Amino acid sequence: MQVSNLSIVFDTNRGQLIAVDRVSFDVPQGEFVCIVGPSGCGKSTVLNTIAGLEVPFEGNILVDGSPVRRPRPDVGMVFQQPHLFPWKSVRRNIAHGPRMLGKSAKEANAIADDLIAMVGLKRFADAFPNTLSGGMQQRVAIARALANQPRVLLMDEPFGALDAQTRAVMQDNLLELRDRIKATIVFVTHDIDEAIVLADRVLIMSAGPGRILRQLDVDLPRPRSNAILLEPAYLALKKDCLDVIRAEGLRAFRQSDET
Numbered sequence: 001m002q003v004s005n006l007s008i009v010f011d012t013n014r015g016q017l018i019a020v021d022r023v024s025f026d027v028p029q030g031e032f033v034c035i036v037g038p039s040g041c042g043k044s045t046v047l048n049t050i051a052g053l054e055v056p057f058e059g060n061i062l063v064d065g066s067p068v069r070r071p072r073p074d075v076g077m078v079f080q081q082p083h084l085f086p087w088k089s090v091r092r093n094i095a096h097g098p099r100m101l102g103k104s105a106k107e108a109n110a111i112a113d114d115l116i117a118m119v120g121l122k123r124f125a126d127a128f129p130n131t132l133s134g135g136m137q138q139r140v141a142i143a144r145a146l147a148n149q150p151r152v153l154l155m156d157e158p159f160g161a162l163d164a165q166t167r168a169v170m171q172d173n174l175l176e177l178r179d180r181i182k183a184t185i186v187f188v189t190h191d192i193d194e195a196i197v198l199a200d201r202v203l204i205m206s207a208g209p210g211r212i213l214r215q216l217d218v219d220l221p222r223p224r225s226n227a228i229l230l231e232p233a234y235l236a237l238k239k240d241c242l243d244v245i246r247a248e249g250l251r252a253f254r255q256s257d258e259t
């Protein structure tokens with residue numbers, strides 16, 4: 001996937017707002033990239049644009065060599081809230097995408113059942129969303145996004161609403177899933193620990209207008225789990241990230257004081 005020179009300007013009642021300013025990054029197929037940055041720096045806007053939800057924009061976004069102009073089945077998205085269909089069972093929520101793409105009910109249910117096993121919800125295939133915990137609902141949302149076998153999976157703070165323990169379990173589950181699905185993943189988070197545990201590369205964005213400030217390779221061995229949080233190589237990377245973020249926070253603070 002390639003994002004080149006992406007700029008997004010919103011008309012607001014205080015004039016034009018440059019939300020994203022000439023953002024470029026390439027993500028080779030199968031790479032896991034996390035985007036971090038201060039609130040309002042344009043992380044969600046970048047993700048929504050790759051999902052084909054934010055138009056118009058300037059620049060180019062290519063998935064598998066073809067330009068993104070609208071939502072497409074090979075680009076899946078998971079939001080902070082699961083947004084499940086409350087009237088459909090877990091299986092039917094997950095089978096919905098394949099059904100929309102013309103698969104028979106039998107084929108779509110088989111795809112759903114595979115994914116239900118992958119996210120560890122076999123006992124809940126016939127349950128309705130309101131009977132599941134937040135973490136389980138989010139696992140259904142991830143399975144649903146994977147049901148069309150996307151080449152790119154976009155995740156916007158998918159674990160942001162979960163408690164710390166559930167979040168750690170979800171991160172480990174996503175790492176296991178990632179090894180099986182081979183999709184490119186672009187994951188937005190506020191949480192530096194989450195970004196380093198998950199990513200091959202962390203992109204740090206500046207305060208608005210959003211730009212890519214720094215890219216850090218995460219050369220930590222895989223398979224990974226939350227257990228790496230105490231290792232020296234991990235702590236050194238976290239320090240690098242925090243130094244960049246702290247310097248940027250200070251710069252943005254001084255700038256806002258001058259204007």
Ligand SMILES: Nc1ncnc2c1ncn2[C@@H]1O[C@H](COP(=O)(O)OP(=O)(O)OP(=O)(O)O)[C@@H](O)[C@H]1O
Binds near residue numbers: 012038041043208
């Ligand atoms: N539809 C819109 N109309 C006007 N302004 C918008 C719109 N969508 C986003 N913005 C503005 O664009 C900027 C970037 O917003 P965005 O939600 O992408 O930031 P973010 O980094 O994801 O923030 P957070 O981490 O708080 O979710 C913000 O200043 C926001 O107010």
